[in-house]
Amino acid sequence: MSQPGKRYRVNLFRPKKGHMRDEVLIILAILFGWGVCTFGFQVLVYLSRGTGAGSILTRLTLFNLPLHFWFTGQLLPLWFIVLCVAFNLYIDRITEYHSRRRDRSYE
Amino acid sequence: MNDSSWSIFVVLCVFLCFILVGLRQKSRESLEYGFGGRYTGRIGGGAAIASNWMSAASLMGLAGIIYLRGYQGLAYVIGWTGGYVLLLVLLATQIRRFGKFTAPEFVGERYGSPVARLVAAVISIAISVIYCVAQFKGIGMIFSFMFDIDYEQGVMFGALAVVSYIVLSGMLGVPRNQQLQYLVISVSFIIPLMWLARKLGYFWLLPQFGYGRAITDLSRQFSIDFALPFANGTLFEWCALCFTLMVGTAGLPHVLSRFYTVPNLRDARWSVVWGLFFIALIYWSAPAFAVFGRLLEARHGALLPEAAARGMADIIVLKTAVLAGVPGWLIGVLAAGALSAAFFTVAGLLMTGAASISHDIYYSIVNPTASESARMQVAKGGTLVLAVVVMLLALDPPGLIAEITAVAFALAGNTIFPLFLLGIWWGRANRYGAIAGMLTGILCTFAHPLFGGALPRVAALFPVTSSALCGAPLVVCVMIAVSLLTPAPPAEMGRFLEEEVHGHLD
Secondary structure, three states: OOOOOOOOOOEOOOOOOOHHHHHHHHHHHHHHHHHHHHHHHHHHHHHOOOOHHHHHHHHOEEOOEEHHHHHHHHHHHHHHHHHHHHHHHHHHHHHHHHHHHHOOOOO | OOHHHHHHHHHHHHHHHHHHHHHHHHHHHHOOOOOOOOOOHHHHHHHHHHHHHOOHHHHHHHHHHHHHHHHHHHHHHHHHHHHHHHHHHHHHHHHHHHOOOOHHHHHHHHHOOHHHHHHHHHHHHHHHHHHHHHHHHHHHHHHHHHHOOOHHHHHHHHHHHHHHHHHHHHHHOOOOOHHHHHHHHHHHHHHHHHHHHHHHOOOOOOHHHHOHHHHHHHHHHHOOOOOOOOOOOOHHHHHHHHHHHHHHHHHOHHHHHHHHOOOOHHHHHHHHHHHHHHHHHHHHHHHHHHHHHHHHHHHOOOOOOHHHHHHHHHHHHHHHHHHOOOOHHHHHHHHHHHHHHHHHHHHHHHHHHHHHHHHHHHHHHHOOOOOHHHHHHHHHHHHHHHHHHHHHHHHOOOOOHHHHHHHHHHHHHHOHHHHHHHHHHEOOOOHHHHHHHHHHHHHHHOHHHHHOOOOHHHHHHOOOOOOHHHHHHHHHHHHHHHHHHOOOOOHHHHHHHHHHHOOOOO
């Protein structure tokens, strides 16, 4: 905990060893999945307008919906739920791991 | 009974039900029955998060904006669900470990500055007022629809009804049963949708998927390409709006405080997942109302010109039901769901806004020796004053429900979100950075109306509903720069952040 000399100062990009580092890793991974699917997909739809790939995205249907509309309107909210579940499962695991390492009862 | 008397009757029944169930729950709780008590598990916690979230914006505004702008409107669906991911991974557990439940309290404690706390309180109240204006517009439109009166009269009667509801439930001491609220709101939204899909001949068991065929029919029979991407706006506008709503969700004061009603951290995290699922159920359904609305208009040969469509977009959910010949009682159910969502949101926001006036401004700054009863009086007076302010603003609403709500999100995303983010994740952030950041955030939010005329580039970069894509990163940079140029925060705060907020398992 408190060490002599320079103290650790909280920083998202320089996490402490142990629980915080594991936590920051999963946070950055989830944020990557969140950003790429949300904004990356829109950029893809925008850039591929008028091309063959673009017509696949907008003409192909899934559940009777055009693929891009289905992806944005229905899959993305589901994807967010999946991301949250993945985050919680991982955090549950690392919390248990670090609690056991500390020999402290789980929260 | 004609259609509108049916809807008034159903709405009254639903509200009576809420009060009766609340009173029953109260008497049970006082007998220590346990059932219906405060803690209802992860699923119950999720339903509470969802019912707290549902408002006129979700039940009326969302379908309205999608009806009007097609694919561009989906940015609202994504923004209002994706924000929960940010909230869960970046803030939820850390803020809970920090132990401060409202934005002004957190700011006051973390940055150790009464000025920063005052600015945060004013911002929170402003967010509540803007958010409530959108709700009042929804309430006014439903009232004018049900009683067949002018919109202005609808807003005034609606305001009277909301204040009477707050006073009545306050006098009776009715606790809010949020699980029941969520059930009523979701059922009253989805059952009429199923009826609508069935009547129009689409797959009605899951109308969330069934409306796909209606999009195809719109394009084949009437040459309306409802799903065409970026037809009503640019990629930048879509992304800016979506990002703004996401960071706004993560910074909205009444959303953040939901994490403290679940007793342990693990359940709090999991209840967010359930909450997001319950919210998504409604958001998967809202586009269906928009598509069916367009289709019915096209079939009746009554496609409205842009201005007229904009005027009635916010009530498209009810208009679609009327156009399809949905029975009066079912329209009443639909109206009751939307109205109760708006009512509970307004009641919650007005009361927390008033509590903030009483606690963060009056008690903390104006009169620290004020007695409990004096603070209570200020809170009660504050509720009324806020209600009147909101009503006056709502008489001439500046935009659609979803758009007005988006401004509240932009303000939250430009001010509260960066404050929480750096407050939790960067130990060096100090009070000067916080104050500079909040002021920059306010400027960014209102840059479009303030400087848009003189500086068109600013207007393009900070659209009024979507200013946080450029605003939030700018505020973060300002906070970092000012914090680095000024003295570091006290060592005790650094230690607290390291040991309690981020070091609980070291």
